[in-house]
Amino acid sequence: MMKNFLSLRMLDFCSRLFTMLGVDYPVMRRILQVKLTMDQRRVPTIFEQSKTKEGNQFIKSLGLYAFYGLILVPFIIFGDYYLFQMTLVFAMMMFILMTTMIADFSAVLLDVRDKNILNTKPVNQRTVSTAKAVHVCIYMIQLTGAFAAVPLLVGLFVKGVLFTVIFLFELLLVGMLIVVLTALIYIFILQFFDGERLKDVINYVQILLSVGIVVGFQVMARVFDFSDLNVDFTFQWWHLLLPPIWYSAPFEWLLNGNSASYIIGYSIMSVVVPIAAIVLYSRLLPSFERNLQKLLQYSGVNKRKAYRLDQLLAKIVCKTKEERTFYRFSALMMKQERQFKLKVYPSLGFAFVFPFIFLFNEISRNGFGSLPGSKYFLTIYFGNIMIPAVVHMLKFSSNYKGAWIFRAAPIRNEAIFYQSALKAFLTKLYLPLMVLLSIIFVSMFSFRIVPDVIVVLLAGVLHALLSYKLLNNQTHPFSRSFEFASEVDTAKNIILIAIIGGFAVLHYLATLVPYGVLGYLGIVLIAVFISWRLVFPAKEKKLLISQA
Numbered sequence: 029m030m031k032n033f034l035s036l037r038m039l040d041f042c043s044r045l046f047t048m049l050g051v052d053y054p055v056m057r058r059i060l061q062v063k064l065t066m067d068q069r070r071v072p073t074i075f076e077q078s079k080t081k082e083g084n085q086f087i088k089s090l091g092l093y094a095f096y097g098l099i100l101v102p103f104i105i106f107g108d109y110y111l112f113q114m115t116l117v118f119a120m121m122m123f124i125l126m127t128t129m130i131a132d133f134s135a136v137l138l139d140v141r142d143k144n145i146l147n148t149k150p151v152n153q154r155t156v157s158t159a160k161a162v163h164v165c166i167y168m169i170q171l172t173g174a175f176a177a178v179p180l181l182v183g184l185f186v187k188g189v190l191f192t193v194i195f196l197f198e199l200l201l202v203g204m205l206i207v208v209l210t211a212l213i214y215i216f217i218l219q220f221f222d223g224e225r226l227k228d229v230i231n232y233v234q235i236l237l238s239v240g241i242v243v244g245f246q247v248m249a250r251v252f253d254f255s256d257l258n259v260d261f262t263f264q265w266w267h268l269l270l271p272p273i274w275y276s277a278p279f280e281w282l283l284n285g286n287s288a289s290y291i292i293g294y295s296i297m298s299v300v301v302p303i304a305a306i307v308l309y310s311r312l313l314p315s316f317e318r319n320l321q322k323l324l325q326y327s328g329v330n331k332r333k334a335y336r337l338d339q340l341l342a343k344i345v346c347k348t349k350e351e352r353t354f355y356r357f358s359a360l361m362m363k364q365e366r367q368f369k370l371k372v373y374p375s376l377g378f379a380f381v382f383p384f385i386f387l388f389n390e391i392s393r394n395g396f397g398s399l400p401g402s403k404y405f406l407t408i409y410f411g412n413i414m415i416p417a418v419v420h421m422l423k424f425s426s427n428y429k430g431a432w433i434f435r436a437a438p439i440r441n442e443a444i445f446y447q448s449a450l451k452a453f454l455t456k457l458y459l460p461l462m463v464l465l466s467i468i469f470v471s472m473f474s475f476r477i478v479p480d481v482i483v484v485l486l487a488g489v490l491h492a493l494l495s496y497k498l499l500n501n502q503t504h505p506f507s508r509s510f511e512f513a514s515e516v517d518t519a520k521n522i523i524l525i526a527i528i529g530g531f532a533v534l535h536y537l538a539t540l541v542p543y544g545v546l547g548y549l550g551i552v553l554i555a556v557f558i559s560w561r562l563v564f565p566a567k568e569k570k571l572l573i574s575q576a
Contacts, residue, residue, distance in 0.1 A: 033064050035166045049310075052155045059146070059159040064166070090174035096124060100179040105186055110283055111291070114276035118202065121175065122272060125206050128171060129164075136164050138214060140320050157313040161207070168203045187283075194282060198275045201302045205271065208305040215312050218319035228366070235370065239377035263290045274298035345451045351444045358422075358452035361506050367426050371510070372418050376461055379414035383407045383465060400474045403539060408481070409532040411465050412488045416524040418457065419495040422449050425506035434504045443564040449505035450496055458488060479545050480535070486552045487531040493559045495524055 036057060046053045100120060103113045139160070146156055176199055184192040213233060221229045267273055267290075277294030280286045338359060342352040362368060386407045390398065399405075434445055466481040498520045538544035 031065065033061065035064070036061060039162070046158065049158070050154050051158045052152065055151055056155050056159045056162070059156070060163055063159070063163050090170060093124070093171060093174040094177055097175045097178045101182050104179055104183050108284065110279035111273070111276050114279045115272045117179070118198070118272035118275045122202060122206065124175060125168070125172060125203070129168070129206055129210050136160065138320065153314055153317050157317050161211070164207050165203070168207055172199055172203050191279065191283060194278050198278065198298065201298055202275060204306060205302040208302065208309045211309055211316070212305065212312070215316045218316065218322060221322070235373040235377060239374055239381060268297070274301070341455050345455055346448065348444070350439050351448050354445055354448035355452050358449040358505060359456050361425060362452060362456060365425060367510050368421060368424070372421050372457070375414035375417045376457060379411045380461060380465060382410040382413065386410060396472065399472050403536060405469055405473045405477045405480060406532050406536060408465055408469050408484050409528055411462055412484070412491055412528050413525065415458070415488060415491050416495045416499065416521055418453060419450070419492055420499045422453060422505050423500050423503045423508050424510045425508070426510060428507055428509050434507065445504055446496070447564040450492060454489060454492060458492065459485070462488060479549060483535060483545060483549045483552055486549065486556055490552060490556050490559055491524070491527060491531065493556070493563045494527060497563045498524065
């Protein structure tokens with residue numbers, strides 16, 4: 029007999045409401061009971077372990093989210109300018125909740141595995157769709173509750189009952205908005221794509237959402253003007269596009285008595301927009317479920333195209349025919365593995381955005397005219413911060429069981445496998461990103477930084493070699509399951525990130541010496557040449573296949 033979950037018992041109080049909406053509540057409840065039972069075996073992205081353990085891993089992961097909630101406490105305790113404080117609180121909260129929604133619950137919204145069972149039963153589509161939405165909402169409520177538990181208690185004792193009541197109500201609206209907006213985005217893209225292309229588009233949308241959330245979080249802190257330790261807010265029309273401000277406005281209105289028209293407008297939007305989104309979602313549910321069938325289709329698009337650029341790159345960076353073969357294999361794996369792209373491409377997006385985020389303060393303070401004579405071009409080193417994460421992911425694949433090919437291939441020098449994968453990463457992912465960044469930085473800082481940019485690129489190659497040696501040593505490329513992708517050595521990653529800072533500091537010191545940058549360039553170039561030989565020495569293949 030399946031467990032009668034607490035969430036289902038609480039849902040029973042709303043049974044009449046679901047019936048009024050045309051939902052067969054007993055059937056929906058049973059569907060949810062089955063889904064929740066199956067979910068006990070699912071490990072959330074944030075709490076993956078190398079071995080499957082008994083019990084509901086999601087419930088266990090809530091403790092980690094509760095720990096994250098401690099970050100919000102200082103913003104609640106100090107000060108009474110709620111428009112500023114609660115904007116930051118809701119920005120951080122929406123950042124965590126939205127990224128979790130993308131990572132863990134997109135698969136629930138887009139799940140089509142139960143259609144083969146439910147479509148053969150007398151169950152109406154509204155009941156199935158509502159069960160799916162409620163399924164996600166149950167977890168979002170648990171997640172939001174864990175994340176906000178400590179801030180709520182602190183708010184109750186420090187700010188009073190009214191603050192806590194408003195906070196609870198706003199949390200409910202935030203959770204609703206996140207779930208429904210994510211669903212509406214998927215509804216939109218399902219209208220225009222199908223088959224394999226649809227799966228790729230969903231991948232890219234998830235990646236763009238992840239990057240957009242980080243950029244949006246940075247924008248939130250810059251909405252307010254900090255001067256002489258005072259925080260000032262000047263209304264701009266584009267602030268209406270920032271949901272965290274909507275949810276902070278009711279605090280400013282009801283607790284501080286600020287009845288400015290824009291404060292009231294934000295407060296109204298915090299209520300109206302989530303409700304309107306839910307109404308729109310309910311209207312689009314039937315077409316959403318119909319379009320989900322497209323995920324089961326195969327578009328027949330042949331992606332195995334021989335690009336001349338790929339062949340040219342292989343000839344340039346690879347010495348032997350065997351190495352060129354595995355270079356193209358690695359490039360193809362990075363291009364076609366959706367799970368690899370979902371885990372790696374956000375890091376590339378962050379690497380592109382971070383250098384400009386750290387330039388923003390200087391530009392806003394002194395304008396672009398101050399850049400050419402400054403050393404702020406060194407912020408381009410933040411583009412290298414993604415290298416350890418991406419190099420670490422070169423070990424993993426959803427088709428890891430095919431790793432036997434590395435032993436079956438008639439190649440004696442095993443180093444070819446490793447260096448071809450790293451070369452594919454450097455030429456297909458790293459260099460295109462950094463060349464684009466370099467072009468933008470040269471246009472902003474003038475051509476005088478061209479030698480500096482070359483140093484940064486070479487430092488990136490050297491850093492990739494160090495990352496590969498520390499993180500991937502003796503592991504075949506694409507030979508392990510993504511289930512083990514969370515097995516990250518924190519100490520090694522801290523060391524590798526510190527090394528990036530070390531390169532930047534040495535580069536800065538080199539700029540203080542005449543011809544110092546050119547000398548530093550020569551040193552880094554020699555270090556790359558020597559390190560490549562040390563990291564990838566020629567070695568015979570072992571007799572036993574590496575274990576995933």
